[in-house]
Amino acid sequence: MSEKFTMDADWLQYHPAPVKPSYCPPAGAVDAHCHVFGPGDQFPYAPQRKYTPCDASKDQLWALREHLGFSRNVIVQATCHGADNRALVDALEHSDGRARGVATVTEDITEEELQALHAAGVRGVRFNFVKRLVDALPFDTLGAIADKIKPLGWHIVIYFESQELPELYDFFTSLPTTVVVDHMGRPDVSKPVDGEEFNLFVKLLTENENFWSKVSCPERLSQVGPHGYDDVVPFARRIVETFPDRVLWGTDWPHPNMKSHMPDDGELVNMIPRIAVTEELQRKLLVDNPMRLYWPEEVDCVTA
Ligand SMILES: O=C(O)/C=C(\CC(=O)C(=O)O)C(=O)O
Numbered sequence: 001m002s003e004k005f006t007m008d009a010d011w012l013q014y015h016p017a018p019v020k021p022s023y024c025p026p027a028g029a030v031d032a033h034c035h036v037f038g039p040g041d042q043f044p045y046a047p048q049r050k051y052t053p054c055d056a057s058k059d060q061l062w063a064l065r066e067h068l069g070f071s072r073n074v075i076v077q078a079t080c081h082g083a084d085n086r087a088l089v090d091a092l093e094h095s096d097g098r099a100r101g102v103a104t105v106t107e108d109i110t111e112e113e114l115q116a117l118h119a120a121g122v123r124g125v126r127f128n129f130v131k132r133l134v135d136a137l138p139f140d141t142l143g144a145i146a147d148k149i150k151p152l153g154w155h156i157v158i159y160f161e162s163q164e165l166p167e168l169y170d171f172f173t174s175l176p177t178t179v180v181v182d183h184m185g186r187p188d189v190s191k192p193v194d195g196e197e198f199n200l201f202v203k204l205l206t207e208n209e210n211f212w213s214k215v216s217c218p219e220r221l222s223q224v225g226p227h228g229y230d231d232v233v234p235f236a237r238r239i240v241e242t243f244p245d246r247v248l249w250g251t252d253w254p255h256p257n258m259k260s261h262m263p264d265d266g267e268l269v270n271m272i273p274r275i276a277v278t279e280e281l282q283r284k285l286l287v288d289n290p291m292r293l294y295w296p297e298e299v300d301c302v303t304a
Pocket residue numbers: 035077078079080128130133159182252255256257
């Protein structure tokens with residue numbers, strides 16, 4: 001019999017009816033950070049999870065993609081599914097090639113299992129250091145995983161809170177692949193955008209050209225709230241304008257663990273022209289960069 005799951009009592013469900021964005025993304029735009037959850041009776045949540053979400057299926061994700069005017073998704077394995085990537089793989093295999101994935105794997109994963117994930121559309125692994133979400137693995141174990149996935153041409157997605165960056169910095173820069181940072185390293189946006197804390201994050205990207213950043217999740221970072229998330233805009237703009245070829249954008253649907261409010265995904269899309277202020281920056285952020293990382297075989301090869 002399939003297991004029944006009840007979402008956490010304080011769980012906020014994703015927005016039931018986001019506005020149609022007034023900002024129209026360029027053709028081929030990619031939502032490069034989103035998740036699928038379950039459905040739990042089909043793809044059970046992991047026993048070691050730190051939260052039980054509401055189900056958020058691939059079909060609901062595809063419907064949102066169309067509503068927002070996007071073409072493709074990058075689905076990131078969330079901790080509630082642990083290293084069981086079945087819900088992710090199922091979504092990728094039913095995406096008509098319009099979704100790629102970032103998985104969570106353990107050190108004992110075999111070459112055959114990695115190849116199967118690759119065939120489904122996985123192109124990276126996620127290392128999560130956020131203490132409320134996971135008991136992080138030792139650096140040696142993560143290093144061994146990095147060495148295993150590198151030959152596949154995969155990258156590593158890292159998720160951490162800004163106050164942890166000083167102690168994680170040397171490990172991060174030792175990673176042998178492209179590294180993508182979730183949500184700008186979660187800056188404390190009450191601190192100055194050119195202050196010591198965010199400057200360390202900018203230094204990480206400046207001195208390590210293999211590092212990329214997602215300029216996502218204003219709803220998690222903002223302290224002023226949903227009427228524009230104004231306090232996050234200067235941080236995202238600084239990253240987009242300093243590293244225009246190494247930034248990605250995503251909705252973070254279905255917005256796990258939001259406690260203060262649930263963002264309207266349409267309004268998140270409407271923020272894009274405030275953080276990428278020219279059409280060229282928008283095209284790089286939404287199309288060129290994610291295509292280069294996740295669908296390189298579809299990027300035109302221009303030879304001199
Ligand atoms: O959706 C996100 O990126 C952020 C999350 C959830 C998450 O990453 C996870 O469960 O793996 C968070 O901050 O709670």
